[in-house]
Amino acid sequence: MTRLKSCIATFLHCFFIGSLYIISQLPKKLRPSWLFCGFIFIVFSFLTFWVCLSFYAPPPYEMLPGPVKVMVHKGTSIGQIGSILVEKGVISSGADFVLVARIMKLDRKIKAGRYVFEYRLPAIPAVKSLVYGGETSVNITIPEGFNIYEIARVLEDSLEINSQEFINVATDSLFVASLGIPGKTAEGFLFPNTYNLIPDMNPQKIIELMFKTLKMALPEHYEARAESLGLTVLELFTLASIVEKEGKHKEELPIIASVYLNRLKLGMKLQADPTVLYGLKVFNRAPTYADLEKDTPYNTYKYKGLPPGPICNPGLSAIMATLYPASTNYLYFVRREGGWHTFSTSVEEHTKNVINYRKREYRLPQRK
DSSP states (O other): OHHHHHHHHHHHHHHHHHHHHHHHHSOGGGSOOHHHHHHHHHHHHHHHHHHHHHHHSOOTTEEEEEEEEEEEOTTOOHHHHHHHHHHHTSOSOHHHHHHHHHHTTOTTTOOOEEEEEEEEOOHHHHHHHHHSOOBSOEEEEOOTTOOHHHHHHHHHHHHOOOHHHHHHHHTOHHHHHHHTOSSSSSTTOSOOSEEEEOTTOOHHHHHHHHHHHHHHHSOTTHHHHHHHTTOOHHHHHHHHHHHHHHOSSGGGHHHHHHHHHHHHHHTOOOOOHHHHHHHTTOOSSOOOHHHHHSOOTTOTTTSOSOOSSOSSOOOHHHHHHHHSOOOOOOOEEEEOGGGOEEEESSHHHHHHHHHHHHHHHHHSOOOO
16 A cells, blocks of 8 residues: 555656656747646645545544544644544544644634544544534443442543542542541442533542532431431441442342341441452452451451441432331341342341352352
8 A cells, every 4th residue: 555655646746747847848939837837736736645645544434343432622732632543543643634634724623522433534534523523511320339449430431531530539538528528538429320521520520510419319307317327427328338239129228228227236247248348449249258357447347337438329229228227127138149138137047048048059050
């Protein structure tokens, strides 16, 4: 392809030089004016440029491996945009992109927003696609039970917000206190919901929005209700986060909440697996026996009472289940198939339930 490009460019150049030579050999009366020669020179120069550019560009409709998201922020230079597009595989040459944008006088007309590309593009259509404008806002869903680390990953994937920057802001105690969040971090107070976010929103604005949404969703007298249960607001959301991580079915959430409240009243250790994993910053797997022995403030197998703060961001169902738990004497539960639980009031009964579950689990076909 490079040789073909060079041959065509050389041909056009030689054709132009040869034409000038022939014109110079003509009698003066037959020679065209220098103005006409200048016009021919400009035409051939641009023709040579566009031929080279078109051959240098990738095929117009070459499919990318998958949709490529590109975020263009306000103030991003045309050179930076070109580099991003090259890095993402949308175009092959940042220099061509910049040159085309400036020749077409479109370099100052590119609009901020989120763009999604499905094909590799030559320079001209790539520039034009950014002039027409991308998405000015993006719908992002934060699932119930996500912690700040998982939220940071979602925001980085969707808005290209630096995940570590989001985590730093969410764990900045001074910033968190300025919002009125009772904990040392924003963990537990970022309401799971679908948000319509502007691409240029910074982590501070997003956290503030999620906390405001939480306050709007809470019942009016939730603080008084928490106090009647012997819980501070921070303890309420800490317990709700544990209930969120333990329960898969909403019908069981009030029962799970009652188990932990009963254990707290009796001074028993909570022995909640999700707290152990959060203390180790390990997610999406069951704890091992070795994990249970590791010493972190979140290890509720080692320490009585609630952990220092929430371990995830609970949804409204888990919060309401904690505010209004079921009236039970249960102290134990074991997970069984389908994410449901079997509850018990004594350690002997609980041990039998665990043995029975393990027998059933052993008989289940193993996934390959």
